[in-house]
Amino acid sequence: MNIREWPAQERPREKLLLRGAGSLSDAELLAVFLGSGVRGRNVLELARGLLRRFGGLRQVLEADREAFVSELGLGPVRFSQLQALLEIGRRHLALAIERESAMDSPQAVRRYLKAMLRHEASEVFGCLFLDTKHRPLVFEILFRGTIDRASIYPREVVRRALLHNAAALILCHNHPSGSCEPSQDDVHLTQVLKRSLALIDIRVLDHVIVGEGEPLSMVEHGWLAG
Structure with missing residues (x-):
């Protein structure tokens, strides 16, 4: 019909x-x-x-x-339209947090990070760089890996943070397997990055893991303490 x-x-x-x-x-x-x-x-x-x-x-x-x-x-026309639609959605989420403190709208930040990472087939690691008022400056994917691992170099994270004149940042990575539970390596890496960035007075506010369902916040689970 x-x-x-x-x-x-x-x-x-x-x-x-x-x-x-x-x-x-x-x-x-x-x-x-x-x-x-x-x-x-x-x-x-x-x-x-x-x-x-x-x-x-x-x-x-x-x-x-x-x-x-x-x-x-x-066909290619509809594929192009779909990609444009998805990018509009990502930019809309970015605008929603652009002028607010990331700490005032953590749910919006996590929605944005999920939109940026959840479609990735392999593991990627990124940073949302923030100014002195914790407002977003720029988001970057810094490292790409295999389906279950990305090699992270703290020196490069420090370099990019300095380049953007960031006062703070939110770390993020995805788990293509779907589970948001952090590994011991994830927790260890977070602590290493937190200590390295503290040496140049840049705060790590959170480390968000994107998988299926709601993204996981390490700070809310106490894995960013110390």
Whole structure:
């Protein structure tokens, strides 16, 4: 059945306008983004098929170009549109914390760091550099590794902090396995970086680990004390 023949309140786009984006299912949200279906499949059927094929909305959003464009009804134009949409979302989160102290909006900071790291297939390590009022200056991914390990060099972290004239920073890295639980190496590295940066009067405010679900804050779990 053509989606135009559905009652208006059941069509994804009209439903969004009537009830808000939060009322839509993953398939309906994806259908609004896709805009139209393909021969023999309306846009909602196409969206549901993509969710089954990739395993969920997140997997669709994080699919690489080759996998995405190989699917029937998708192509480089839609892939480009999707990448632009994701980058708009990341920049929106960045703007939400840009003029606030990171300590006044820790949840917003963690949402931003999750958006920056959760799509990475291998382990990466980054820093959110902060000014004297703990407002964000810049975010950088400093190291990339294999699927479960990235080699971190404290001297490079110190160098980048000095380059940005940072007064403080928030460390972050991802766990592609999904678990946010820190390893002993994670805790040890955090302490090493904290001591190294303290020598030049730069504070480490937190170390955030991004995996599945909510990011983990080391400071909230007491792993940044001492």
